[in-house]
Amino acid sequence: MNARLDPPTVGIKPLRVVIDGRNQDLIEVIDRGLQYGDGLFETIRIHAGQPCQWRRHLERLMLGAGRLGIQPPDPGILEAEVLSLTQTLDHGVLKLILTRGSGGRGYRPPESSAPRRILLTYPLPPDPEPSWRTGVRVRYCQTPASMNPALAGIKHLNRLDSVLARREWSDPAIAEGLMLDPSGALVGGTMTNVFLWDGNRLLTPPVEQSGIAGTVRALTLELAVQMGIDCLETRLAPADLEQAHGLFLTNAIAGIWPVRELAGQRFDLNRLPWILLDRVQQSAHTPG
Known part of the structure; x- marks a missing residue:
C-alpha cells in the first residue's frame, strides 16, 4: 500500500520528485518517516543548477544519520542523483529527505531496513521584502x-x-x-x-x-x-x-x-x- 506525497498546503507544488533514484511520487504508508518522523531532511538552495553549500549539508546529513543509527546513503550516488535532478534548474530549492525506510508497527526499528532517499525540487520562493x-x-x-x-x-x-x-x-x-x-x-x-x-x-x-x-x-x-x-x-x-x-x-x-x-x-x-x-x-x- 502506498501514500502519495501531497504538495504543501500553501500551494507550492514540487517541480520534480525522485525516490531512490527513480521518478515517482509514491512511498509505502509503513515508511517510518511517515509513521514516526524517523528520518532527516536538508533544504538546499539551487543556483545555476548546482546545490549551494553542498558540503555542509552533506556533513550535517551524515552526522544526523549517525546520531539516529540510519545507514547513510553513498555520498557519490546521492550527489549524482542531486546533480541530475537540479542541472536544468537555474534557481530553486531542493528538499532532501532520508528515512529509515519501511518497517512494522512499533517504535523499535527493524533489525535491517533499506533507507529511503526522497528528493524534491521547488521554485525559489519570493522574498517577503523587496531586498x-x-x-x-x-x-x-x-x-x-x-x-x-x-x-x-x-x-x-x-x-x-x-x-x-x-x-x-x-x-x-x-x-x-x-x-x-x-x-x-x-x-x-x-x-x-x-x-x-x-x-x-x-x-x-x-x-x-x-x-x-x-x-x-x-x-x-x-x-x-x-x-x-x-x-x-x-x-x-x-x-x-x-x-x-x-x-x-x-x-x-x-x-x-x-x-x-x-x-x-x-x-x-x-x-x-x-x-x-x-x-x-x-x-x-x-x-x-
Missing part, C-alpha cells in the same frame, strides 16, 4: 522549543515545535518568529538561526541542547573568524536582544535576513557589520 538589505519584521512565538541533546543540531523530521509556532501568525509582513526554550532562553527562529551584534562581537545561541546547527550559521561563524570578528555562542534572552546594536537571521534559502523590527522594537540596520553580512550572503548562495 534583503531592507530588513524583516520578526515576532516572538509562544510555543516553546523542545530541549533534547540527542536530537539538537540535526534536522530530524520531528518539526512539530516549528509547525505549532508558525501557526501563530498569518500576517505576511512578519517574516519569522523567534522561539525560546522552557527556561526563557533564545533558541532561534522557526526556520532560522539568530545572531546578535553588540557593536564588537557576534553572539548566537548554542545548539547543544536545542535548535538547529544551520549551514549558514556555520558559514557565518567561519567567515567572522577569518575576518577577525569575535564570536561567542552563549545563552541569550529577550532582554539581551533589547540591548543589541542589531540582529540578523540566517537560513539556507534566504541567506541573511537583517532584522529591522522585533516585537515592535526598531533596529538601525546601519549599525550591523555589513562587511560580514555581504560576504556571508554572497557565499551562502555560491554552489559548492
Whole structure:
C-alpha cells in the first residue's frame, strides 16, 4: 500500500520528485518517516543548477544519520542523483529527505531496513521584502522549543515545535518568529538561526541542547573568524536582544535576513557589520 506525497498546503507544488533514484511520487504508508518522523531532511538552495553549500549539508546529513543509527546513503550516488535532478534548474530549492525506510508497527526499528532517499525540487520562493538589505519584521512565538541533546543540531523530521509556532501568525509582513526554550532562553527562529551584534562581537545561541546547527550559521561563524570578528555562542534572552546594536537571521534559502523590527522594537540596520553580512550572503548562495 502506498501514500502519495501531497504538495504543501500553501500551494507550492514540487517541480520534480525522485525516490531512490527513480521518478515517482509514491512511498509505502509503513515508511517510518511517515509513521514516526524517523528520518532527516536538508533544504538546499539551487543556483545555476548546482546545490549551494553542498558540503555542509552533506556533513550535517551524515552526522544526523549517525546520531539516529540510519545507514547513510553513498555520498557519490546521492550527489549524482542531486546533480541530475537540479542541472536544468537555474534557481530553486531542493528538499532532501532520508528515512529509515519501511518497517512494522512499533517504535523499535527493524533489525535491517533499506533507507529511503526522497528528493524534491521547488521554485525559489519570493522574498517577503523587496531586498534583503531592507530588513524583516520578526515576532516572538509562544510555543516553546523542545530541549533534547540527542536530537539538537540535526534536522530530524520531528518539526512539530516549528509547525505549532508558525501557526501563530498569518500576517505576511512578519517574516519569522523567534522561539525560546522552557527556561526563557533564545533558541532561534522557526526556520532560522539568530545572531546578535553588540557593536564588537557576534553572539548566537548554542545548539547543544536545542535548535538547529544551520549551514549558514556555520558559514557565518567561519567567515567572522577569518575576518577577525569575535564570536561567542552563549545563552541569550529577550532582554539581551533589547540591548543589541542589531540582529540578523540566517537560513539556507534566504541567506541573511537583517532584522529591522522585533516585537515592535526598531533596529538601525546601519549599525550591523555589513562587511560580514555581504560576504556571508554572497557565499551562502555560491554552489559548492
